[in-house]
Amino acid sequence: MTQRKIIHVDMDCFFAAVEMRDNPALANQAVAVGGLRDHRGVISTCNYKAREFGVRSAMSTAMALKLCPSLVLMPSRFDVYSEVSAQIKAIFRRYTDLVEPLSLDEAFLDVSNASACQGSASLIAEQIRQEIFDTTGLTASAGIAPNKFLAKIASDLNKPNGQYVIPPSDVDAFTAQLALRKISGIGKVTAAKLENFGLIYGEDIRRAEPEFLQRYFGKLADVLVARCYGIDDSVVKPNRVRKSVGVERTLSHDVTTLAQCLDELARLKSMLKERYRHTEQLAIHKQGVKLKFSDFQSTTVEQAVDEFDESLYVTLLKEAFERGEGRPIRLVGINVGVRNNQNSQPDSNSDLNQLTLFSS
Numbered sequence: 001m002t003q004r005k006i007i008h009v010d011m012d013c014f015f016a017a018v019e020m021r022d023n024p025a026l027a028n029q030a031v032a033v034g035g036l037r038d039h040r041g042v043i044s045t046c047n048y049k050a051r052e053f054g055v056r057s058a059m060s061t062a063m064a065l066k067l068c069p070s071l072v073l074m075p076s077r078f079d080v081y082s083e084v085s086a087q088i089k090a091i092f093r094r095y096t097d098l099v100e101p102l103s104l105d106e107a108f109l110d111v112s113n114a115s116a117c118q119g120s121a122s123l124i125a126e127q128i129r130q131e132i133f134d135t136t137g138l139t140a141s142a143g144i145a146p147n148k149f150l151a152k153i154a155s156d157l158n159k160p161n162g163q164y165v166i167p168p169s170d171v172d173a174f175t176a177q178l179a180l181r182k183i184s185g186i187g188k189v190t191a192a193k194l195e196n197f198g199l200i201y202g203e204d205i206r207r208a209e210p211e212f213l214q215r216y217f218g219k220l221a222d223v224l225v226a227r228c229y230g231i232d233d234s235v236v237k238p239n240r241v242r243k244s245v246g247v248e249r250t251l252s253h254d255v256t257t258l259a260q261c262l263d264e265l266a267r268l269k270s271m272l273k274e275r276y277r278h279t280e281q282l283a284i285h286k287q288g289v290k291l292k293f294s295d296f297q298s299t300t301v302e303q304a305v306d307e308f309d310e311s312l313y314v315t316l317l318k319e320a321f322e323r324g325e326g327r328p329i330r331l332v333g334i335n336v337g338v339r340n341n342q343n344s345q346p347d348s349n350s351d352l353n354q355l356t357l358f359s360s
Helices: 014-022 061-067 078-092 121-136 148-154 168-176 188-196 202-207 210-217 220-228 258-276 312-323 348-356
Strands: 006-011 031-034 043-046 072-074 099-103 106-110 140-145 163-165 244-255 283-293 298-304 329-339
Touching: 006 078, 006 121, 006 148, 014 031, 014 043, 014 078, 031 061, 043 061, 078 099, 078 106, 078 121, 106 148, 121 140, 121 163, 140 148, 148 163, 148 168, 168 202, 168 220, 188 210, 188 244, 202 220, 210 220, 244 258, 244 283, 258 312, 258 329, 283 312, 298 312, 312 329
Parallel strands: 031 072, 140 163
Antiparallel strands: 006 106, 006 140, 031 043, 099 106, 244 329, 283 298, 283 329
């Protein structure tokens, strides 16, 4: 079998970088894009200057301004970001048809059979990043590895404006020393639980007894073992049809009251608003709420809808909370179910649906 060569390209602080490109006066300032100046606003993206103050994406605007009073808040310009994203995706497709966009600013590319650069995935990644800069004036980082899991981790290791390669021969050593908190799905609470058992790196999981992992981590155990051996058989899906748009957050500490969950719900709705604008799938047919409890069991409550009802999330959350029967909650998530809208003619009604979905 041909050895897979996967590239994960991730733009550097994409929205904020576009704003700094278009307004050079922002170059040396702490910049963030996203939420309003109230307790419900959420930061979508911030530049590296802002990150020096501790500002992060998905943070409340109120907290961001507390950490960095000089933070320059810019409103989102999704039309501009979408145009730039289209330019970037066009560059990807010069090298391979196997492109799986994850969002406006990142994608997986399978270049296993690419002929450019004599088939060198590392050189292809370098060339793509240079073309992105020449075309848009923006920088990108990349990870190159034998599978998607490792490529995504690698793209974060030499940011900004860099790339990192994990060749097949290095996978075993790399995953043995991989910090478990870097694995997708491992939030702060799970990372702390792992640490309490002395499980910090991949090699710790490899040495652990399977029965022990199953007992304390349930379904997550199988994923942990696979990832700590560098195993990921998922393929790049260029025609992946989005079935839902959602946001979820693993809480920094477990919560026990409905009021605390409702506070988190307000923040998540603001985040979902921005994420929904990233997708072209506008036909909504259901809404849902997900809770994960301290024992790692989860429940999802969904309801079919003909049109979006923001207040419905409160009703769904209350039902999900009651199912917990008093168990502490470690994760809250919300979503909207969408259908492929590609066969329908775009018109003003579709645009209106997108713009008024989360009317304030």
